[in-house]
Amino acid sequence: MAAAALSRLISPRREFAITLVESEAIGTVGVGEATIPPFVDFQRLLEIDEAEMMAAVQGTFKLGIQFVNWGKLGDSYIHPFGNYGYEIGGVSFHHVWHRFKGLGDNRPIQVFNAETMAAYFGKFAKTDGQQREDLPPVNYAYHINATAYAGFLRRYAEARGVVRQEGRVEHVELNGQSGFVDSIRLEGGREIAGELFVDCSGFRGLLIEQALETGYEDWTHWLPCNRAVALPCNRDDGSPPAPFTRATAHAAGWQWQVPLQHRNGNGHVYCDAFMSADEATDILLKNIAGKPTADPNHLRFVTGRRRKFWNRNVVALGLAGGFMEPLESTSIHLINTGINKLISLLSLDGVTQAQEDAFNRLTGKEYARIRDFLILHYNTTTRDDTEFWNYCRTMSVPDSLTEKVELFRQNGQIFREEDELFTETSWAAVMMGQGIQMHGHNVMADTLDPAETKRELDEMEKSIRYAVGVMPGHADFLRQYCPAPPPAPAA
Numbered sequence: 001m002a003a004a005a006l007s008r009l010i011s012p013r014r015e016f017a018i019t020l021v022e023s024e025a026i027g028t029v030g031v032g033e034a035t036i037p038p039f040v041d042f043q044r045l046l047e048i049d050e051a052e053m054m055a056a057v058q059g060t061f062k063l064g065i066q067f068v069n070w071g072k073l074g075d076s077y078i079h080p081f082g083n084y085g086y087e088i089g090g091v092s093f094h095h096v097w098h099r100f101k102g103l104g105d106n107r108p109i110q111v112f113n114a115e116t117m118a119a120y121f122g123k124f125a126k127t128d129g130q131q132r133e134d135l136p137p138v139n140y141a142y143h144i145n146a147t148a149y150a151g152f153l154r155r156y157a158e159a160r161g162v163v164r165q166e167g168r169v170e171h172v173e174l175n176g177q178s179g180f181v182d183s184i185r186l187e188g189g190r191e192i193a194g195e196l197f198v199d200c201s202g203f204r205g206l207l208i209e210q211a212l213e214t215g216y217e218d219w220t221h222w223l224p225c226n227r228a229v230a231l232p233c234n235r236d237d238g239s240p241p242a243p244f245t246r247a248t249a250h251a252a253g254w255q256w257q258v259p260l261q262h263r264n265g266n267g268h269v270y271c272d273a274f275m276s277a278d279e280a281t282d283i284l285l286k287n288i289a290g291k292p293t294a295d296p297n298h299l300r301f302v303t304g305r306r307r308k309f310w311n312r313n314v315v316a317l318g319l320a321g322g323f324m325e326p327l328e329s330t331s332i333h334l335i336n337t338g339i340n341k342l343i344s345l346l347s348l349d350g351v352t353q354a355q356e357d358a359f360n361r362l363t364g365k366e367y368a369r370i371r372d373f374l375i376l377h378y379n380t381t382t383r384d385d386t387e388f389w390n391y392c393r394t395m396s397v398p399d400s401l402t403e404k405v406e407l408f409r410q411n412g413q414i415f416r417e418e419d420e421l422f423t424e425t426s427w428a429a430v431m432m433g434q435g436i437q438m439h440g441h442n443v444m445a446d447t448l449d450p451a452e453t454k455r456e457l458d459e460m461e462k463s464i465r466y467a468v469g470v471m472p473g474h475a476d477f478l479r480q481y482c483p484a485p486p487p488a489p490a491a
Contacts, residue, residue: 001332002198002317003157004046005339010161016348018162019192020154021169021184033146033265034062034245034258034329037081037139038421042336046156054482056152057144058260060241061124061474063115065328067433069249072382077433078244079328080115081139083425085460089448094428095412095441096453103450107461109432113425114138114464119244123471126481135463141329143245143258143265165192169201172211180313180351181207196313196351198342199320208306208316215307216322222375222397223303224388225253225325229281230267230297235259236290240475247327249381250283251275252388256326257289261484264289269325274388301325305367310359313351315342322367327377330370333421337366369420372401373430380405380434405436412438 003020010016043050053059064080071077085093097109110116115138118124128137158164167186175182183193184207199207208214220226235241241259248255253270268284281296305322309315317338324330341362345355379397383389407413408431414424432438472480 001042001153001335002200002339002342003162004153004160005042005343006198007157007160007162014348018157019194020157020162020164021167021186021192022164023166023168025168028147028150033144033149033332034065034256034326035141035144036329036333036421037141038333039141039336042339048156051482053149053152054142054144054478055484057142057148058262058484059145059482060143060259060261060478061243062141062143062245063119063124063138063243065245065247066119067247067249067377067430069383070247070254070377070381071433071435073385075433075435077429078110078116078119079426079429079433080113080119081141082113082115082136083423084109084428085112085457086136088453088456089444091442091445091448092414092424094424094438095445096448096457098412098438098441099445099448100454100457105454105457107457109428111461112457112464114467115140117464117468118471119242121468122240122242122474123468124243124474124477125471127467135467140243143241143260145260145265165190169206172207174211178312179212181211196315196346199314199316200318202319203301203323205306205316205320207314208308208311208320212311212314214311214316216302217304217307218302219304219324219371220302221395222371223325223378224271224273224391225269226301226303227272227277227280228267228269228299228301229277229284230265230299231284231288231295232263232265232293233288234263234290234293239289240473241478243474245329248287249383251386253280254327255284255287261478262487263293267326269327271388274386274391305364308356308360309338309363310356312356315359317342321363324367324371324374327374328370328422330374330421334366334370338363365418366421368398368400369417369422372398372404373422373426375401376405376427376430377434380431380436382435405431409436409439411440411442413442 003018006018010018043053064078066076066078068076087093088096094109114135167188169184170187171185172181173183181197183191185191197207199205241261246257252274253268255268256266258265266284266288268280270280277298301323303324306316309321318335341359345359375397378392379395381389381393414427416424
């Protein structure tokens with residue numbers, strides 16, 4: 001992703017070179033990856049043809065995330081990508097909905113969200129540029145085969161002048177005066193010098209940590225899951241791919257299901273203090289849609305972040321910068337926004353302290369806000385059926401999250417700070433889905449004319465029902481728009 005985005009800088013008029021160092025010997029998880037809507041904008045930034053990309057990566061569309069057994073056993077809710085309704089008289093919709101609920105209107109808030117209703121009925125359509133005037137376009141993201149997507153971007157980047165170098169990094173040469181990275185040496189002796197290095201080496205952090213000793217801030221107390229077992233499987237029941245990711249809570253963690261066109265990606269994220277690897281694997285194998293197509297891949301991680309994401313002339317992206325587990329599909333998003341910030345701050349005449357400081361401050365805020373949103377899912381459960389959930393329910397949480405929950409519980413207030421990723425609807429969907437009830441609402445909602453506002457709510461629901469009703473099924477849309485070649489038969 002970084003090489004593809006930065007390849008835009010390469011031109012005959014500019015003395016600028018990008019070398020991408022990676023090794024085929026280092027495997028990838030490759031069981032399906034879920035994204036969120038800003039990833040769609042990344043494809044537009046690169047001027048990638050969406051249908052071509054989706055066919056190449058066996059992609060499907062994603063309208064949100066379904067959470068099962070999180071608030072309590074048997075519960076299920078969807079965190080949608082679009083908003084609940086729209087502002088009425090300058091008042092956020094969930095306040096208006098709460099007022100009318102108090103007046104006896106028992107419609108669930110979900111019926112006022114097109115993405116949720118389309119997800120429940122297995123429908124999908126791209127509506128940008130052709131939507132009804134009274135409805136916003138449908139917001140969506142993708143499910144992709146991450147390994148295939150990496151290959152797609154490799155071809156894209158190389159076609160635009162990026163030079164790919166196969167090999168493992170054996171040594172990092174630091175400048176004796178500045179402490180900057182001067183060069184890296186690969187196995188076999190080849191040395192590659194550079195002015196700026198982007199560390200995408202995963203948890204190992206070959207440059208940011210092993211060479212520069214940046215340090216790591218451990219968030220295990222708040223996000224205790226530290227292991228995962230992943231594997232792909234067939235969909236033996238012949239069911240169509242769902243237009244959403246499913247996250248199902250288990251005894252000491254949760255399971256993801258990411259539907260691709262011809263198979264599912266699956267994984268079980270868990271805490272090894274409460275569950276063994278064998279038990280986690282057994283639970284996963286008992287809760288997948290068909291026969292596994294690979295052996296289980298066991299992963300270890302520590303939730304948290306580097307103390308610096310940009311240190312001297314090294315910028316860490318992805319797992320090299322930090323990891324907060326895949327619960328809300330933010331891993332690729334953080335790569336995406338890291339690239340965006342790097343491009344915005346990049347200059348071709350050296351690295352300054354101001355650049356480094358700005359990147360670290362902005363990225364640190366972004367990580368902290370996403371961290372709080374993830375903790376919300378664990379801490380606001382009422383589950384007491386296992387020691388893991390007892391721990392999560394009673395653990396201390398950051399003051400910033402406590403304030404957010406209490407404001408919502410009191411009067412439904414949600415304040416989105418600066419360029420915070422998650423919207424009012426995101427926070428409201430998860431808090432209500434987890435069982436947090438609003439005791440009141442914005443008093444400005446009480447100033448709206450009841451009869452006129454009810455007519456507006458009725459029309460809103462009617463429009464969403466009609467729009468979803470005329471959408472094709474998700475599988476039908478995929479067959480028409482971006483059909484992926486059938487998988488090769490097993491050897």
